[in-house]
Amino acid sequence: MRIDIITVLPELLKSPFEASILKRAIEAGLVDIHFHNLRDYTTDKYKSIDDTQFGGGAGMVMMVEPIDKCISALKAKRHYDEVIYMTPDGETLNQGIANQLSLKENIIILCGHYKGVDQRVRDHFITKEISIGDYVLSGGELGAAVLCDAVIRLIPGVLGNETSALTDSFQDNLLAPPIYTKPRDYKGMKVPELLFSGNFPKIEKWREEQAYKRTKERRPDLLDE
Numbered sequence: 001m002r003i004d005i006i007t008v009l010p011e012l013l014k015s016p017f018e019a020s021i022l023k024r025a026i027e028a029g030l031v032d033i034h035f036h037n038l039r040d041y042t043t044d045k046y047k048s049i050d051d052t053q054f055g056g057g058a059g060m061v062m063m064v065e066p067i068d069k070c071i072s073a074l075k076a077k078r079h080y081d082e083v084i085y086m087t088p089d090g091e092t093l094n095q096g097i098a099n100q101l102s103l104k105e106n107i108i109i110l111c112g113h114y115k116g117v118d119q120r121v122r123d124h125f126i127t128k129e130i131s132i133g134d135y136v137l138s139g140g141e142l143g144a145a146v147l148c149d150a151v152i153r154l155i156p157g158v159l160g161n162e163t164s165a166l167t168d169s170f171q172d173n174l175l176a177p178p179i180y181t182k183p184r185d186y187k188g189m190k191v192p193e194l195l196f197s198g199n200f201p202k203i204e205k206w207r208e209e210q211a212y213k214r215t216k217e218r219r220p221d222l223l224d225e
Helices: 010-018 018-029 065-074 095-100 119-124 141-152 200-218 221-224
Strands: 003-005 032-037 051-053 060-062 083-090 106-111 126-133
Touching: 003 010, 003 065, 003 141, 003 221, 010 018, 010 032, 018 032, 018 141, 032 083, 065 106, 083 141, 095 141, 106 141, 126 141, 200 221
Parallel strands: 003 032, 003 106, 083 106, 083 126
Antiparallel strands: 051 060
16 A cells, blocks of 8 residues: 655654554555655745635635645556545544555545645545544644554554454444453452353353443444444
8 A cells, every 4th residue: 555645744744654563564565655745846935835815714725736736746656546635524534434445555645734725625636535533633644644543554464463453443333342461360350250261152242242331331322323
């Protein structure tokens, strides 16, 4: 998978890809990440990428021309499955979206700033709009990092155990069940005996029941879906 990220702050984005699972995925050649500074596609000496709103109003707007030039330059080299815009009013990111995107080959992610982008960008260049929650950040970079992490970990070979991602919360619209590890007894706090029984069908049934119970208590909205 190749992910091209368009941003005005590439330095803000780089650190998440220089550690942990994302770094290993890049080094293993499972994903290719490229950062593109939008100011490199401007035409004036000030490298302006924003201007005031037509019709008045507070806040600056990212201009269509540098975004068009950047996206067009990338598309001239390869086909892209999605051109994603990170925006608070986009579709809320969930596990299903992450699953779908993990199957793509090439993706562009545009990070918004200020009041957002000229509407013509959204109308003519963007194929998918994604939000990471009902709140506003200073820019789309942190949202893009969250999206990349959620997607890249699903690519075969990224996680040590291929089945690990399949048992994560939200994969089947349920939260994950309780999990335990050593020691078996810590200060009188004990692990359920069933987990040592070796009866794996019964253990799986217990996990399913616990997942349903936890979801009903904490996120009943998921059961409605």
